[in-house]
Amino acid sequence: MDIKTLHGHIFTCSNCSKIHFEFNQFSMDFSNLDIVKDFKSYINQINAFKEEDKFRNNSYIKKIQIPFPRTSIKMVLSSIDLEELKILISTFVKDYEQELEEKKLLKKLSNIEKKNMN
Template sequence: MIRGEEQEIINQTINGKVYRCQSCNKIHVDFKNLSFSFNKTEYRNFKEYMKKLDGDYWLQQNERQSGKPKIMIPINHRNLLLSFSKGELIELKNLLSSTQQGRTAFRWVTTRSMDFQLSDN
């Protein structure tokens, strides 16, 4: 884990970060425009839930829905769905899965993951 002044970074991707706040002792998951705060048990349950999600199943279930992200996942709130593209769901799952032996799993930035054109000159 990378230690900062007030946070321990557990894992990080291009669009997200999982870290433990030293002052509140919560585990925070920030991914794109989503932000969650969990205690250890809640975080473990969220990780397991996301790990078991079948993105292809939800793509098929929601193929007739309007809008671009087709993976709309119900959570334990009747008025709220989490909405992801297939790539976003894969990245979130990667963010929530850290490598063994306490090492942080960082995803290297590639030119394919950047949202701009590169010039050959």
């Protein structure tokens, strides 16, 4: 699975099976789809206009902040960045789940064929 946008890229690595994610100059790895889905849920609940308004007076150029637990690291985004990020992650999750369903269906069909041949 490999999804790209103008500033982002998320893909499943054929060597390590991790899900690698990069957006602008930020990169991280996810060990499984459930973690990507948690990230998707988190970013989908962010209201860009509220966040930009809340941090309107701070010194950051990009006002939307996504902190990472137990670190001092945070991803800073504009409302346009956030929309692109939401599209990137949502598309990946949808396509990944669809691919999993197709693999399950093919496996079932293969088992049916094996039974019919015997």
